[in-house]
Amino acid sequence: MSGKKLKVVHYLNQFFGQIGGEDKADIGFMAKTGPIGPGLALQKALADKADVVGTIICGDNYFAKNPEQAGQEGLRLIEPYQPDLFFAGPAFAAGRYGVACGAICKAVGEKLGIPVITGMHQENPGVEMYRKHAYVLKTGNNARDMAESIGHMTRLGFKLISQERGAHLVSRENLPMPDEYGYFPRIILRNEYTEKTAAERSVDQLLAKLRGQPFESEVILPKFEKVEPPAAVKDLRVCEIVLVSDGGLVPKGNPDGLSGRGNLRWTTYEIDTFLPENFESSGYEIAHTGYFPVQILEDPNRLVPVDVMRDLVNEGRIGRLHRSFFSTSGNATVSRRCAEMGDEMGAEIKRRDISAVLLTST
Amino acid sequence: MVGANRILRGQSITCVVGNSVLTREQEKALRRKYVLRALELLQMEVEAPTIFTLEGTQ
DSSP: OOSSOEEEEEEEETTTTTSOSGGGTTOOOEEEESOOTHHHHHHHHHGGGEEEEEEEEEOHHHHHHSHHHHHHHHHHHHGGGOOSEEEEEEEETOHHHHHHHHHHHHHHHHHHOOOEEEEEOTTOHHHHHHTTTSEEEEOOSSGGGHHHHHHHHHHHHHHHHSOOOOSSBTTOOOOOOHHHHTBOOOOOOOOBOOSSOHHHHHHHHHHHHHTTOOOOOSOOOOOOOOOOOOOOOSOGGGOEEEEEEOBOEEETTOTTOOOSSSOOOEEEEEHHHHSOTTOOGGGEEEOOTTSOOHHHHHOGGGTSOHHHHHHHHHTTSSSEEOSEEEEEBOSSOOHHHHHHHHHHHHHHHHHTTOOEEEEEOO | OTTOSEEEOOSBTTBTTOOTTSOHHHHHHHHHHHHHHHHHHHTSOOSSOEEEOSSSBO
8 A cells, every 4th residue: 555545435325324214225326425324433443544435325115116227326436436445335234235335336346347245134135136246244133333334445445445355364365354344255265375174174073063062163064044934825716727847857868958956047847748647657767876766767656746636636636736847956056156046046936927936856 | 954844754865755666556545645645734824833643743
């Protein structure tokens, strides 16, 4: 860093930007000169090393309508300042604000290539959505934590802008450690220098566990989001039900190219032709290497209960069986892609006006 | 089943709604039990992921 002062731009929502409360949440973007609200604390923390040259403000509802697009709109107001560093929030536990902070950081970081820093509470949905795209500092869940959070954000900002080289990384990149600087890991994998091999470290941890001593795993377990249970079906007799399976059942030859392991695709087959009453058991294959497929290949109804569903429709107990079967293969696929495929299938199922889903899983 | 809220425990991984030891008729009757139980669960309110069996909850 030379003697030249750094330029900082700060993003705030309508509330912290002192425009108004929830009644002003629909307001669009505006740019103001200098620091505002929490920006004053930011300026104080930056001291004489940097100036908050501008504050960008936008209403939470306006931003939330289309976060990616709003991020681009905000970026156009930010670019003329030619900032060296960009801060957003902190948003604490405020969901819309967190998503806005993340989206605008993403837009600025990608376009301007400068460090982008925000702060959120761990429960904020913006953390999972944007931690790969921004440094998201861990904060408390409300604004009482403001001064401390801003202090942490500033400390990380100075570290990022410094020309220091990372001593612990083989690449020597200036990439501060998430734990040391209190931000959510960005899922960036780098080789680092260690005193002990992985084998030694694992045995150390196992021994610590056996002795009942504390230890910290190096494995980050995936966090699964809660899915709100759908409401109960009221009357099956007017329902159209679709059969879905992640067991990898496909026609012989696997025309849609589902993978037996780490599959990323889903597809649909028309039940009338795919699994007729007098099906040929030689006509199928299982694109799934995670289970023994012989019994299901003998009779695919053991995975996708089409025969019983047909009977129940004929008896009038359910309205209709949906004409297609949704097929995918779930075997060691990353959970993020599984969730995406679920969203994609869900959208298609909704579009087809289907009332309920029976999903069979191996 | 991450994310599913109404979960019915099947017969086995390799034969989810069937049993190859049974005769065809017996097996289809068993499958019918599974499907009817699944339909029952669709009509039931749940608050969180719950694992059901043919007879009750796990």
